[in-house]
Amino acid sequence: MSRLLLPLEHDPRTAEQHAEDTLLHALKRLPRRVQQVFLLGRLDQLGFAAIAERLSLPLLSIERHMNQALQTTREPGDALASVAIQWYVRLQSPQATACERIDFRRWLDAAPEHLHAFHQTELRWRSLLAPARQLGHDGWYRQGRAALSLGGCSIAIGLGAAALLALGLLA
Known part of the structure; x- marks a missing residue:
């Protein structure tokens, strides 16, 4: 007696959900600062200059973080996608020059x-x-710089306060 295994019906919604879960997982593995820059751009639709001002970071750092976030979402080994992401991010920067825009157009026209x-x-x-909404659901990314560096800063502040308290009590 043999069993016949019938193929399961392919539910496109399940495949779409799986893709979103994969993207969310990739985004969660990014450093907190990169996540914050990504979420400010994607969810709050802030430009690079506004993000840089809000986080007190140079524009080049914002560009680098956004590039890192998008590179995480591409298929490994897809060099062409990597270059396209670099162009996409660079063109969002207010520092993109006219020469760079011309170079981009040449690159774009070079091959289908x-x-x-x-x-x-x-x-x-x-x-x-959708993955960004899940990642930033509680609005943590809108907090300032100190909220992201709780580990190092709060330890340093705690030790400093303890030292001042100890000196105050001992003196």
Whole structure:
């Protein structure tokens, strides 16, 4: 007697949910500062300059963090997607020059694969909205710099306060 195994029906919603879960997991593995920059850009739709001002970081750091966040979402080994992500992020920066925009246009026109990779990057950015909402559901990313560095800062502040208290009591 043999059993026949019938293929399970493919539920596209399940595949979509799996993709979102995978993206969320990748985003959760990023450093907290990178997550914060990503969420300020994606959820609050702040530009690089506004994020830099809010977090007291240079624009180049914002660009680097955003690039790191998006690179995490691409397929490993996809060099063309990596370049497309770099262009996508650079073009968001207010420091992007006219020469860079011309170079981007040349790169885009050089091969149909480039246009496709850039289009996929734009779609990927849009697909990150649901995972971003889950990651930033409680609004933690809107807090300032100190909220992210609780580990080191609070220990240093605690030790400093303990030292001052001890000196005050001993003196």
